Amino acid sequence: MEIILQRFIFKYAPRETAAVCVLTIASLPFYYLSLDVPKNIFNQAILGKNIKFPTELFGASFSQVGYLFLLCVWFLLLVIINGGIKQYINTLKGRLGERLLRRLRFELIVRIMRFPLPHFRKVSAGELIPMITAEVEPLGGYMGDAFAQPLIQAGTLLTVVTFLFVQNPIMGLAAIALYPIQGYIIPKLQRRVNQLGKERVRAMRKVSERIGESVAGAQEIHTHGASGYERADFSERLGLVYRIRFEIFQRKSMVKFINNFLNQMAPLLFYSIGGYLVIHGDLTAGALAAALTANKDMSAPWKELLDYYQQTQDSKIKYEQVTEQFRPENMFPEELLSVAEGPAAPLDGPLAFANVSYSEDGHIKLLESISFTVKPGEKVAIVGRTGGGKEVLALLVARLAFPDGGKIMIGAKDFTTLHEHVIGARVGYVSHNAYLFSASVRDNLVYGLRQRPISPRQRDEAVERIRRGWHAESRRAGNLDLDIEADWVDYQAAGVAGPAELTQRLVEVLSAVDMEEDVFQLGLRGTIDPKARPDIAKAILQARAALQERLASDDMRNLVEPFHPERYNTNATLAENLLFGTPLGPAFDSDRLAENPDVLKVLDKVGLTDDLVKVGRQVAETMVEIFAGLPPGHEFFEQFSFISSDDLPEFQALLARTAKAGAEIGANDRRRLLTLPFKVIEARHRLGVIDEGLKTRVLEARRIFRDELSPDGRRAIEFFDPAAYNASGTLQDNILFGKVAYGQAKAVARVGGLIVELLDQLKLRSAVLEVGLEYQVGVAGARLPPGQRQKIAIARNLLKRPDVMIVNEATTVLDTQAQAAVTEGIFRECEGRILIWVLHQVALARRFDRVLVIADGRLAETGGSTELERPGTLFAELLAAA
Amino acid sequence: MTMKEEVEVLRNIPLFAKLDTAKLKLLAFTSERLTFEAGQALFNQGDPGDAAYIMIEGEADVLVDTANGKVAVARLARNAIIGEIAILCDVPRTATVIAYTKLTTLRIDKETFFRLVTEFPQMAVEIMRELARRLDKTTEQLRQCMSRVGAASA
Structure with a gap:
């Protein structure tokens, strides 16, 4: 990557830059003419100096008026030509700048992917992100202008000066007399501004880094009550940024001031020198006036040039400061990142380390002359004390680090020069803190099968043409032109024929890591679009019918209360009973039901409003009685109360206001009370406030609500229908109905068990698993517990059937039972492959064909575990310590 | 059965007899009413203690694991409180409890129970009194056993 911005621009856009420059120069004569023509219009056409009318031109004769119009048309033409050229140049510049910016960003992102892994301990996302997003942004505008702007402005300036010199050499000289002084002073002042600019970038970067930290460490900040300390720290840092920025501002405006001042000096020179010349008769007063006018034209390009100069300095600093952060030592060679052309050949043959050493940052030796060979099919355990080098050894085997001495071979191939797509396809590695991407479970599983686009995406010809244009532009900007929407999943690598079989295989690897059941549960809690998956929707409705049938049996009768259009469901809230559907969006949220016009209309129509207000008052009385004795903010409010602790005093006052028998309840109080009954679940709360009469009328309201709902309301709710799939409910909701x-x-457990049993009977397990695979895991997999994240990361590696599988303490977060199951699964899946496992629990080493004991960066012992398990060995010592 | 009726039941249990109505209502409201069919286990010996049960209606057997299998040691009826030891001492269930007839209980989970006790010292005192009474009873039984053993060996 080029160290100097100008070189970067010229290297990647030589033709465009040249085109802009040539066009700029070509436009200058037209500009000169556009200055000259008005003079001629004035002097010749209007004043009739140095010309006789009618005059001959292009073989035609012109009167004075005719000549005036001719010149005016000529002037108009020049204006149009000038404007046209300018517009064209601007378009070129814009494209040039944006394309270069895209290239620069892409280059920086690629560089992050080439960072050696230890470098990530020194840089944080908080620093890198603003550099690529915000810091380089202004460079886009600058890069388009970098060569053209000085040409245009200097050219314009030169044109004006030339014009002045042609008018009167002395005046011309006077006009530029002060430029050398400006040229001397301004760069001097600018130098300090540049320095400050660098400081500002550094300070701001530190702020970004700290913001990143305070986001990542939010929990710690709260745990330790450190927000005061953190705020003081930010205050200090922002103060520094403020001081730097303000000083830059002051200095920049000082530069402008001096410049303006010197510019004003020019007319002074004209008046004094020109005046002297006029008085002595060496110059006409008219010429002096003309010179003054022309001088005014000079100030604009001069100002532009000065701005350009400042912008150049800013951009230079930005570019240098950004790119220097992206030039760490020992970056991955760019060639290793090339995209595969076809399937990667298997890595057959033994993995052989010969005298391998590794040091971090070039001086701290972490591994020294390690030699060993692992044959295909062999299972090797690596043990040793933490920090003794076993972790680094795992990184070397996974080719995540490169040795700085010795040789690593796999079969006849040099392991260290293999392309990354080969490693990606043929080597599996999972550490104890594997990362999940913010996508579905399925996407995370197939992540290891996406080394190259496999089959193109079918599109309309028109769309395809547009995409081709986009890809051509990608190539011009030095970006990758592969279609992200193509199917990248390498089914062959997973050993399956296509998408349908892949799902089968995904379930297999999930069960190998003891996660099939978890994904099944995720599926039950997942939703589908019945239009997209009518097969699943239909199957779920079958399950619903089967469940109803089973629940009819005696011992199950009381476990579930089904939704019935004509019955009040005592295990549902009053709101659910009224709406008899799933709210989509906030309109029918139970908290806001008392404000919903559709609901209020129906309540009034069946005369329920007054009764519900009465029920609300009863509920309020009970809540006040029960919870008034608790201190405000007690957990019970959140957990049990219908009224929050903040609202409790208000309700107390409300009850006192309306305590008198027959007291009129005001509109506001009515509204407040009306919010309460909607949340009552009769069977759970046992408040005894919903009697049979009330239920009958709620059912009546339900019917009217459904029949007379406004179109807006209709879009905000999906009604329950015993014969239809409810798209907004989960699979489980739909089965349960x-x-x-x-x-x-134990109703929940028994019903859950029954549902699983039914789904298995109806052979619907795979359909539910498919839905579970679509579960979105959240940022970094945060919506899954750590154990499940880890299992998915392991399964992801098993899916690609690697020739070499490295497990780096990857099962430590799992509980003992899951650990055993996952270990079994990995062994089963890795049959016939090389399996290298860095062990946290030394005792597990007994399962392996061979054990490597790493101590102080050296291979201390190697052999079968039985062979090593004798007094005096390091292995025995580690076993005893565990 | 509504909460009001549950409150009446609670009032008859010595442990809660001295609490005022509002507190009893809170206790009823924060607990879950749970029905067990005859033969269904409330919990098994060795399970983690996650809740206490107040018997509202029906009878239950207390069984203890011995070398000869489960042995019934007591039959509990209405107004008994079950499982409070496991949640007070944070030990696994010391016995198995099985519904003898259809059984209606109020289930108070551990968290809620502790919050109630910390919030209302009056309740803690009642619990202490109840436990002391039981300890006294157990000690008395032990003394009788010991003297019987002493008499036998003499």
């Missing part, structure tokens, strides 16, 4: 009853011991 009702509420698990409160008060029945």
Whole structure:
């Protein structure tokens, strides 16, 4: 990557830059003419100096008026030509700048991918992100202008000066007399501004880094009550940024001031020298006036040049300061990142380390002359004390680090020069803190199968043409032109024929890591679009019918209360009973139901409003009675109360206001009270406030609500329908189509078990798993517990059937039972392959064909575990310590 | 059965007899009413203690694991409180409890129970009194056993 910005621009856009420059120069004569023509219009056409009318031109004769119009048309033509050229140049510049900016960003991002892994301990995302997003942004505008702007402005300036010299050499000289002084002073002042600019970038970067830290460490900040300390720190840093920025501002405006001042000096020179010349008769007063006018034309390009100069300095600093952060030592060679052309050949043959050493930052030796060979099919355990080098050894085997001495071979191939796509396809590595991408479970699993686009995406010809244009532009900007929307999944690498078989295989690897059941549960809690998957929707409706049938049996009867259009469901809230559907969006949220015009209309129509207000008052009385004795903010409010602790005093006052028998309840109080009954679940809360009469009328309201709902309201709710799939409910909701009853011991578990049993009977397990695979895992997999994240990361590696599989303490976050199951699964899947496992629990080494004991960066012992397990060995010592 | 009726039941349990109505309502409201069919286990010996149960209706057997299998040691009826030891001492269930007839209980989970006790010292005192009474009873039984053993060996 070029160290100097100008060189970067010229290297990647030589033709465009040259075109802009040539066009700029070509436009100058037209500019000169556009200065000259008005003079002629004035002097010749209007004043009639140095010309006789009618005059001959292009073989035609012109009167004075005719000549005036001719010149005016000529002037108009020049204006159009000038404007046209300018517009064209601007377009070229814009494209040039944007293309270069895209290239620069892409180059920086690629460089992050080439960073040696230890470098990530020194840089944070908080520093890198603003550099690529915000810091280089202004460079886009500058890069388009970099060569053209000085040409245009200096050219314009030169044109004006030339014009002045042609008018009167002395005046011309006077006009530029002060330029040398400006040329001397301004760069001097600018130098300090440049320095400050660098400081500002550094200070701001530190702020970004600290913001990143305070986001990542939010929990620690709260745990330790350190927000005061953190705020003081930010205050200090922002103060520094403020001081630097303000000083830059002051100095920049000082430069402008001096410049303006010197510019004003020019007329002074004209008046004094020109005046002297006029008085002595060496110059006409008219010429002096003309010179003064022309001088005014000089100030604009001069100002532009000065701005350009400042911008150049700013951009130079930005570019240098950004790019120097992207030039760490020992970057991955660019060639290793090339995209595969076809399937990677298997890495057959033994993996052989010969005298391998590794040091960090070139001086701290972490591994020294390690030699060993692992044959295909062999299972090797690496043990040793933490920090003794076993972790680094795993990185070397995974080719995430490169040795700085010795040789690593796999079969006949040099392991260190293999392309990354070969490593990616043929080597598996999972550490204890594997990362999941913010995508579905499925996407995360197939991540290791995406080394290259496999089959193109089918599109309309028109769309395809547009995409081709985009890809051509990508190439011009030095970006990758591969279609991200193509199918990148290498089914062959996973050993399957296509997408349908892949799902089968995904389930296999999931069960190998003891996660099939978890994904099944995720599937039950997942939603589908019944239009996109009518097969699953239909199957789920089958399961619903089957469940209803099973629940009819005696011992199950009380477990679930199904939704029935004509019955009040005592295990659902009053709101659910009224709406009889799933709210889509906030309109029918139970908290806001009392404000919803559709709901209020229906309540009034069936005369429920007054009764519900009464029920609301009863609920409020109970809540106040129960919770008034608790201190404000007690957990019970959040957990149990219908009224928050903040609102409790208000409700107390409300009850006192309306305590008198027959007291009129005001509109506001009515509205408040009306919010309460909607949340009542009769079977759970046992408040005894919903009697049979009320239920009948709620059912009546339900019917009217459904029949008379406004079109807006209709879009905000999906009604329950015993015969239809509810798209906004989960699979489980759809199967259940009702509420698990409160008060029945172990009802949730029993119903859950029943659902699983039914789904298996109906052969719907794979359909549910498919839905589970679409579960979005969240940023860094945060929506899954750590154990499940780890299991997915392991499964992801097993899926690609690697020739060499490295497990680096990857099962430590799992509980003992899961650990055993996952270990079994990995062994089963890695049959016949090389399996290298860095072990946290030394005792597990007994399972392996061979053990490598690493101590102080050296291979201390190697051999079978039985062979090593004797007094005096380091292995025995590690076993005893565990 | 509504909360009001549950409150009446709670009032008859010595442990809660001295609490005022509002507190009893809170206790009822924060607990879950749970029905067990005859033969269904409330919990098994060795399970983690996650809740206490107040018996509202029905009967239950307390069984203890011995070398000869499970042995019934007591039959509990209405107004009994079950499982409070496991949640007070944070030990696994010391016995198995099985519904003898259809059983209605109020289930108070551990968290809620502790919050109630910390919030209302009056309740803690009642619990202490109840436990002391039981300890006294156990000690008395032990003394009788010891003297019987002493008499036998003499």
